[in-house]
Every structure is written in C-alpha cells, then in structure tokens.
Amino acid sequence: MKAGILKAQGLCKSYKDKQVLHDLDLTIEPGKIYGLIGRNGAGKTTLLGILTAQNTKDSGDVTYNGQPVWENQAALDDICFSRELQATLFSGPNNLKIKHYLRSAAIYYPNWDPDYAGNLLEEFKLNQKSKISQLSKGQMSMVTILIALASRAPVTILDEPAAGLDVVMRERFYQLLLEDFAQTGRTFIVSTHIIEEAASVFERVIILDEGRILENAPTDELIDQFRYVSGREDVVDQVCNGLQVLSVHQMGRHKTVAVRGDVSKLAPALAADVDVSPMNLQNVFVALCGHGDAQ
Amino acid sequence: MAVFKTFRFLLNFAWVNLGAIIGFAVIVLAGCYLTGVPGGGLYAGNLFETYYAMFPTMILLCLFLYAFALCTSNLNLGLSMGARRRDFFWAIQGVMLFYTAVCWALQWFLSVFFLIAHWAPRERFSLLTVYNEKPLLYPALCLVALVLGCLGGLLMTKSKLLATLAILLSIFVLMGVTIFTVLSAETGLMRFLDMTGWNALPQILAGILTASFLGGELLIWRVIQRFPVR
Known part of the structure; x- marks a missing residue:
C-alpha cells in the first residue's frame, strides 16, 4: 500500500x-x-x-x-x-x-x-x-x-x-x-x-x-539541539551566552539551565567547571511547553 | 458505491432492531392464544389483547427509539470509521424505508390475522383496521417517527433542552394524528368538524406531518454535515 x-x-x-x-x-x-x-x-x-x-x-x-x-x-x-x-x-x-x-x-x-x-x-x-x-x-x-x-x-x-x-x-x-x-x-x-x-x-x-x-x-x-548545563551560577551564565535559555533552576549558587542552540558553542563548557548533559525528548518537551509550570 | 457501504453498516443494527419488533409480535400472538384471547369471553381485556390492539402505536414508539440510536452512536461510529456524511444521510433514508416497509407489513398482517383466524370480534381492534382504510397513513407515520427520532438523537448531542422539546413535539404530533385517526373512524368526529367549520383539520394534520418530515430531514442533513465525532 x-x-x-x-x-x-x-x-x-x-x-x-x-x-x-x-x-x-x-x-x-x-x-x-x-x-x-x-x-x-x-x-x-x-x-x-x-x-x-x-x-x-x-x-x-x-x-x-x-x-x-x-x-x-x-x-x-x-x-x-x-x-x-x-x-x-x-x-x-x-x-x-x-x-x-x-x-x-x-x-x-x-x-x-x-x-x-x-x-x-x-x-x-x-x-x-x-x-x-x-x-x-x-x-x-x-x-x-x-x-x-x-x-x-x-x-x-x-x-x-x-x-x-x-x-x-x-x-x-x-x-x-x-x-x-x-x-x-x-x-x-x-x-x-x-x-x-x-x-x-x-x-x-x-x-x-x-x-x-x-x-x-x-x-x-531535535533532541540534539538541547542540553542541560549545570554548575556555578556565574560560570553557567558565561558558558550559555549566545544560546537560547529555555528554563532555569537555581538552588543557592548552583544553577541548571536548559539551552537550545548550536551546541558546539558549549565546547568551552568542557574546560569550565560545568556539567553539560543531553536532554531526552521528554525533557525537551517540558522545556519548550512547560511555561514554568514544572518548576 | 460508497453509500452502499454505509447502508450495509446500518443494516447490521437494523436487523437486530427489526428482529426485536417481530419477536415481540410473535410473543404477543403466542400470549393471546395461550390466554384465550381469540375466544373472547372471560379472558377479554388482558394484557396480550391490549398489546395486540396497540401494536401499531407501539411500533411507532420503537421506531422513534431506534432512530434515536441511528443518529447518535451509529452516526458517531460510522463517521469515525471514515464514512462520508452525505452517504450516511442517504443510507439513513434507505434504512428508514426498510424499517417502514417491514413495520407496514407487520401492521397489515396483524390487522388481517385476527379476521382470518376468526377471533371473537373486539371494538379495541379498530385501531388495527383503521390504517387499512387509509393505506398511506401508517407508512407516513412510520417515516415521521423515524425522522423525528433521528432529529431527537442529533439534538441530544447538542442540547438536552432542544432534544427534550423535540421529543415532546414528536409525541404530540404522532399521538395526535393517531388519536385523530381512531376518533374519526369510530366516532362522529368528522360530522362534528363539518358542523363547526373545522373540516380542514385532516388536511391540517397531514400538513403538520409533511412539515415535520421535511423540516426534520433538512435539519438532519444540516446537523450531520457539521457533526463532530467523539
């Protein structure tokens, strides 16, 4: 058929x-x-x-x-x-x-x-x-x-x-x-x-x-465009400059953001004291459609 | 042709419904014989005799209820499987004609059976025979009952208030015409209407039946075209 x-x-x-x-x-x-x-x-x-x-x-x-x-x-x-x-x-x-x-x-x-x-x-x-x-x-x-x-x-x-x-x-x-x-x-x-x-x-x-x-x-x-970046607040902000930030979760000075963009720009993050981890489709969906509800 | 697919689909349900009506007729007939109704006398006026006498009216009620489901669950199921809306409308017409033909045949059979079987005469069987004097009246009532039933079902999906009004109107129209038919055959109602200048009442009632049928069909077409599948 x-x-x-x-x-x-x-x-x-x-x-x-x-x-x-x-x-x-x-x-x-x-x-x-x-x-x-x-x-x-x-x-x-x-x-x-x-x-x-x-x-x-x-x-x-x-x-x-x-x-x-x-x-x-x-x-x-x-x-x-x-x-x-x-x-x-x-x-x-x-x-x-x-x-x-x-x-x-x-x-x-x-x-x-x-x-x-x-x-x-x-x-x-x-x-x-x-x-x-x-x-x-x-x-x-x-x-x-x-x-x-x-x-x-x-x-x-x-x-x-x-x-x-x-x-x-x-x-x-x-x-x-x-x-x-x-x-x-x-x-x-x-x-x-x-x-x-x-x-x-x-x-x-x-x-x-x-x-x-x-x-x-x-x-x-689609999934490959998204990453979680987590670490010290000021370092994360620096690393994520130029990327679209979709969600932010902060506990004290520790910050986790979901970002979208050219993830090759995150290469400096590997040298900095931050964790860069992939997102799964569910995470991507929540980041795009959560409207802050999931916080 | 696509409309025959939908006709076959609706026939699946129609056979069962008509089987129920015919089965009920068989039970009533058997009950009449078992309770001595044909011989009259002491057993006159029991429930089976009442059902026998009122069968044409009961058929109308059954058709009304069957048509209700025709335009609710059957319509929803058919459209969910990819039926075209215009095919559904025309298939309903075919099924309504099929229901009408079977029920008309059943009404005729019951109206002649007690005569052929030489049952003791009963005044209350006049409703059965009065339709034979006006042969097109009963199939017309069947069609109107089906159309109004369809309409009631479709309106129920939109608004309970509208559906209730449609049901009340349907009962009024169908019962009104039935009662008028019996009274005109059994009493001096027609002479009374002539004397009081209401001799156009039969034509008025025929007009109401026609308007109910045509208006109902137009509404059914329109509602089916816009029906959202659940």
Missing part, C-alpha cells in the same frame, strides 16, 4: 470563544512514524479530527494527495483514525460491543485484515461480545490499537493508544507498531503523553502547544 501526502494549510478552529488551532500548517510525509505530543488541551485530538474529516474547521485546507479530504471517499479509504474510546457516549453508557467496531471496520477499511484482527483479539484476551462501557481503560486502548493495526490503512493515526496500558502492554504495542511499519512502510501518527518510552519509535516528532506547532522535526535532530 502506498500512502500519500496529508497536508494541512492555514488551519483555524475555535470552540465558542476559545481558539484551539491558530493558522496551523502541517505536512505528513508518507512512510514515516510521527509522534504528536502536546499538553492537555493543546489541540491534538482536534487537529487529528480535522485532518481526518471527523471534525469541522473554521478555515484552512486539508488535502490528501492534493485533493480535499472532506467528503472524499478515496482519501477516507486510505486513512484510519483510531481514537480513544469512551465508556460513556452522549450522556449514556457506550453499549456498543467490540464486535460492532470490528464489523464496522471490516466494512469501511478496504485493506482490513480479519486474520490479523483475530490474532490481536486473542493476544489481547478481548471478548468481542464485551460492551465498551464494561471494558477497563487499558482494554479500551487495546481495542484502539487492534483497529488501527488491522485496518492496514496507508495513513494510520492513533490517539493516546498507550493510555491505561501497563508497561508490558506498552512495550508490546511499540513492538507491534515497529513490526507493522517494517512490513508495510505505512505512515503512522501516534499521539501520546508517555513521551520518553515512545521517543525511540518516532522518526519525526510534532510538538503542539496552545494550538500552534512549535516543532516538526526528525526526533534525533
């Missing part, structure tokens, strides 16, 4: 008086695993809903292979958005059963793999006669993952697939994702709050903050 380019241009969306997406541009290249990370309320699910024509937009364009996604069956056939299931729906319990989701997926996804779905059902120990409202959070996540993987859609999007999963299941999910990617090369977009675990899976990371894309870059390249 060959995925196309999914593109958003100038996307704006507001709910009543609150603007959720601000003139957002995004291009999803085929054959990559994207991680979409952002704080609660950043607009991740809204963005994914609009990209997949499951939510309306105020302005802007969303195209797949150059054609609008909205009401375009050819585009919708290629895209699977497996969102977080909810135990309640429209003020009542979600009494749909797993089998309803599986049967519906078999109808709508042209590449649906029933054998793979059956294998995953067995592996996850799910009973397809169970109502969604009776499932645990982890089991609902398993259903999300099952539908996404078995859809075999060229562009597959998972919204919070790891929510509620224990660490063993999360590791298994990442393994399944990578195996599927190696086999099919399809495009994945995974939104998650469990950043550090998933970082090794993401080829590219998209950081969304308050409805705007802060970063859209290869994961390794």
Whole structure:
C-alpha cells in the first residue's frame, strides 16, 4: 500500500470563544512514524479530527494527495483514525460491543485484515461480545490499537493508544507498531503523553502547544539541539551566552539551565567547571511547553 | 458505491432492531392464544389483547427509539470509521424505508390475522383496521417517527433542552394524528368538524406531518454535515 501526502494549510478552529488551532500548517510525509505530543488541551485530538474529516474547521485546507479530504471517499479509504474510546457516549453508557467496531471496520477499511484482527483479539484476551462501557481503560486502548493495526490503512493515526496500558502492554504495542511499519512502510501518527518510552519509535516528532506547532522535526535532530548545563551560577551564565535559555533552576549558587542552540558553542563548557548533559525528548518537551509550570 | 457501504453498516443494527419488533409480535400472538384471547369471553381485556390492539402505536414508539440510536452512536461510529456524511444521510433514508416497509407489513398482517383466524370480534381492534382504510397513513407515520427520532438523537448531542422539546413535539404530533385517526373512524368526529367549520383539520394534520418530515430531514442533513465525532 502506498500512502500519500496529508497536508494541512492555514488551519483555524475555535470552540465558542476559545481558539484551539491558530493558522496551523502541517505536512505528513508518507512512510514515516510521527509522534504528536502536546499538553492537555493543546489541540491534538482536534487537529487529528480535522485532518481526518471527523471534525469541522473554521478555515484552512486539508488535502490528501492534493485533493480535499472532506467528503472524499478515496482519501477516507486510505486513512484510519483510531481514537480513544469512551465508556460513556452522549450522556449514556457506550453499549456498543467490540464486535460492532470490528464489523464496522471490516466494512469501511478496504485493506482490513480479519486474520490479523483475530490474532490481536486473542493476544489481547478481548471478548468481542464485551460492551465498551464494561471494558477497563487499558482494554479500551487495546481495542484502539487492534483497529488501527488491522485496518492496514496507508495513513494510520492513533490517539493516546498507550493510555491505561501497563508497561508490558506498552512495550508490546511499540513492538507491534515497529513490526507493522517494517512490513508495510505505512505512515503512522501516534499521539501520546508517555513521551520518553515512545521517543525511540518516532522518526519525526510534532510538538503542539496552545494550538500552534512549535516543532516538526526528525526526533534525533531535535533532541540534539538541547542540553542541560549545570554548575556555578556565574560560570553557567558565561558558558550559555549566545544560546537560547529555555528554563532555569537555581538552588543557592548552583544553577541548571536548559539551552537550545548550536551546541558546539558549549565546547568551552568542557574546560569550565560545568556539567553539560543531553536532554531526552521528554525533557525537551517540558522545556519548550512547560511555561514554568514544572518548576 | 460508497453509500452502499454505509447502508450495509446500518443494516447490521437494523436487523437486530427489526428482529426485536417481530419477536415481540410473535410473543404477543403466542400470549393471546395461550390466554384465550381469540375466544373472547372471560379472558377479554388482558394484557396480550391490549398489546395486540396497540401494536401499531407501539411500533411507532420503537421506531422513534431506534432512530434515536441511528443518529447518535451509529452516526458517531460510522463517521469515525471514515464514512462520508452525505452517504450516511442517504443510507439513513434507505434504512428508514426498510424499517417502514417491514413495520407496514407487520401492521397489515396483524390487522388481517385476527379476521382470518376468526377471533371473537373486539371494538379495541379498530385501531388495527383503521390504517387499512387509509393505506398511506401508517407508512407516513412510520417515516415521521423515524425522522423525528433521528432529529431527537442529533439534538441530544447538542442540547438536552432542544432534544427534550423535540421529543415532546414528536409525541404530540404522532399521538395526535393517531388519536385523530381512531376518533374519526369510530366516532362522529368528522360530522362534528363539518358542523363547526373545522373540516380542514385532516388536511391540517397531514400538513403538520409533511412539515415535520421535511423540516426534520433538512435539519438532519444540516446537523450531520457539521457533526463532530467523539
């Protein structure tokens, strides 16, 4: 299966008086695993809903292979958005059963793999006669993952697939994702709050903050721009001159800063009495989107 | 064609719902025979006879409730799987016609069965037969019940107050037309309306039914176009 380019241009969306997406541009290249990370309320699910024509937009364009996604069956056939299931729906319990989701997926996804779905059902120990409202959070996540993987859609999007999963299941999910990617090369977009675990899976990371894309870059390249510098306050300030300081943590005269920039400029730090250490993706995210909340 | 995918999707749920209605009809029939309803006499007026007599009205209520789910959980699920909104709207029309055809057939069957089976005559079975005198009335009521049910479901996702108003209006319209139909067949209501100058009331009610149907369909189209998947 060959995925196309999914593109958003100038996307704006507001709910009543609150603007959720601000003139957002995004291009999803085929054959990559994207991680979409952002704080609660950043607009991740809204963005994914609009990209997949499951939510309306105020302005802007969303195209797949150059054609609008909205009401375009050819585009919708290629895209699977497996969102977080909810135990309640429209003020009542979600009494749909797993089998309803599986049967519906078999109808709508042209590449649906029933054998793979059956294998995953067995592996996850799910009973397809169970109502969604009776499932645990982890089991609902398993259903999300099952539908996404078995859809075999060229562009597959998972919204919070790891929510509620224990660490063993999360590791298994990442393994399944990578195996599927190696086999099919399809495009994945995974939104998650469990950043550090998933970082090794993401080829590219998209950081969304308050409805705007802060970063859209290869994961390794992004992380490589950031460092922690810690040591005596005056020495740290001297070493970090010319670099963008993202966060500061001070205890007495000991100061730790998160910096971004050309890290070759930190070479003098090696001679000075400071520690320079790399940041992981979670640290980068907190530094960019923490807004001081984590202090 | 894409609309047939969505029609197949909705049929998955429709079969179960119609099976429930037909199953209930079988239970009521069996209950009538087990409790001696066909013979009349001492067993006249039991619950099974009431259900038999009121079945057309109960079907309307069932259709209203089924349509509620059609435009809430089914719509949400279909769109989440990549259904197009216009396909969903047209597939709903197909499913509504399917529901109507089956329920109309069931209403006709029940209205003739007790005659063919030579049950003791009952005044309360008049509601069953009155629809046979106006053959298009019952399918029209079925369609209106389905449209209003769909609308109630869609409005429930936006506002409980609007949905409650829609439900009350639906009950008023459907019950009003049903009661009028029975009274006009069984009493001198039409002569009374002629004498009082209200002889246009049947046409007014037909107009209300038509307006409910068309207005409901327009609103359903509009709401489906803007429905956000949860």
